[in-house]
Amino acid sequence: MEKHYLAIDIGASSGRHILGSVKEGKITFEEIYRFDNGMETKDGHLCWDVESLFAKIKEGMKQCKKIGKVPLTMGIDTWAVDFVLLDEENRILGNAVGYRDDRTKGMDDKVYEIIPLKDLYERTGIQKQIFNTVYQLMAVKEEKPEYLEQADSFLMIPDYFHYLLTGVKRQEYTNATTTQLVNPETGNWDYELIGKLGFPQKLFGQLSMPGTFVGKLRPEIEAELGFTCQVVLPATHDTGSAVMAVPMAEESGESKEDILYISSGTWSLMGTELDRADCSKESMEANFTNEGGYDFRFRYLKNIMGMWMIQSVRKEFAAAGQDYSFAGLCQMALKETIASIVDCNDSTFLAPKSMVKAVQDFCRRLGMQVPETAGEVAAVIYNSLADCYRDTVRELEAVTGKHYSSIHVVGGGSNAEYLNRLTANRTGRTVYAGPGEATAIGNLLAQMLAAGEFEDLKSAREAVYRSFAITEYKPDHM
Structure with a gap:
């Protein structure tokens, strides 16, 4: 009898329910439900509507029953760093504030009054990003200290959804590492650090x-859906799931230390895998992070602004009556000769009111040609991303002392042919692009591994290679 596994992958702009199975050593999957997501202003902050998201989670699960494919297990992954605080009656205290909200402004200084950045990195190995959970919690401590006093539970967003489904509270490792509060040596919370920062240790x-x-679905959820199944933790941080799905050819001889990947979506997460975290000064100065991965691997990577920039630009042009597809923007960019380059990691691109204006203003400030047309704006963004990837490869090789001959691009951005060609040419590395639904596939892999479908992650990655189309891009000069 065919076994079905359900991955619910929720990103910053949309979510999807993916049913997967294993047939003759190959992974098959189908999307059965999709929904929109986004932050909304509430009480002066950018927040997630977790009630609406949970309703959509259940609505998508009902489709399994409708099509006669009840999953053996299911799991949810989302973006990182965001959380909810629950009181003793399991009610959310305040709102589920999102990472693009500006409440963390100045909170880094508050944290560094207690522990300097260098010491914080040595203890956690996590790169500084102003939206990291540690700064969000400091904002709560400064603005709403009563929430921390009343809190009985701290759950990252996917942990909260798993709790709503099962009534069981679990704090998953890969997402927990993005809080900047986990010790990479012990693989557990750094309780001494948590205490120093004045956060209640009981929450962790x-x-x-x-x-x-x-656990299994709660009885009331089972009654609503018409079936029950086991909930299994995937790597609940979407990048953790995506990296699990980096394909590996059986004859390649690649080890986890050889893999160089870009998980390309709203963010571009570029890095490799390490057995031990690198918390050195050199690593900190290069702004690399050591996020937790499957089986206590470390995803040694750099966060790059990624497709968020082109997504925002496309949305702006659509609002102005110019509704371009991503493929259309790529084709338009291909024809442009504008040489302007922006720093994709500049904070001005995190949440601007107008991404087009932000790109134009950046170019204007630095005396570069200002892009005017949609094609020129897209060309600046794509070329800037490729340059950022090139610089990151150089930094990564300098820190690790390794040479990487190829780059695996997974996630939605793997479909951007123009960017893949630029990346191959700028980095001088062969680019292998695909699969596009890497996050959902990685979510499924964690469940399939738990069910015994694969022996280990290596064999699961080999199955990904056999199961999905991978496109190769060689540098033009090769």
Whole structure:
């Protein structure tokens, strides 16, 4: 009898329900439900509507029953760093504020009054990003200290949804590492650090690894959906799931230390895998992060602004009556000769009111040609991303002492042919692009590994290589 596994992958702009199976050593999947997502202003802050998201989670699960494919297990992954605080009656305290909100402005200085950035990096290995959970919690402590006093539970967003489904509270490891509060040596919360920062230590319980069984659906959820299944933790940080799905050819001989990847979506996460975290000064100065991965691997990577910039630009042009597809923007950019380059990681691109104006203003400030047309704006963004990828490869090789001959691009951005060609040419590396639904596939892999479908992650990655189309882009000069 065919076994079905359900991955619910929720990104910053949309979510999807993906049903997967294993047939003759190959992974098959189908999308059965899709929904929109986004932050909304509430009480002066950018927030997630978690009630609406949970309703959509359940609505998508109902489709399984409708099509006669009840999953054996299911799991949810989302973006990182965001959380909810629950009181003793499991009610959310305040709102589920999102990472693009400006409440963390100045909170880095508050944290560094207690522990300097250098010491914080040495203890956690996590790169500084102003939206990291540690700065969000400091904002709560400064603005709403009563929330921390009343809180009985701290749950990252996917942990909260798993709790709503099962009634069981689990704090998953890969996402927990993005809080900047986990010790990479012990793989557990840094309770001394948490205490120094004045956060209640009781909120931080035992961490659970991907593949952990959370529990069955609560009776009332089972009654609403018409079926029950086991909830299994994937790598609940979407990048953690995406990196699990980096394909590996059986004959390649690649080890986890050889893999160089870009998980390309709203963010571009570029890096490799390490057995041990690199918390050195050199690593900190290069702004690399050591996020937790499957089986206590470390995703040694750099966060790059990514497709968020082109997504925002496309949305702006659509609002002005110019509704271009991503493929159309790529084709338009291909014809442009504008040489202007922006710093994709500049904070001005994090949440501007107008991404087009932000790009134009950046170019104007630096005396570069200002892009005017949609094609020129897209060309600046794509070329800037490729340059950022090139610089990151150089930094990564300098820090690790390794040479990487190829780059695996997974996620939605793997479909951007123009960017893939630029990346191959700028980096001088062969680019292997695909699969596009890497996050959902990685979510499925964690469940399939827990169910015994694959022996280990290596064999699961080999199955990904066999199962999905991978496009190769060689540098033009080769």
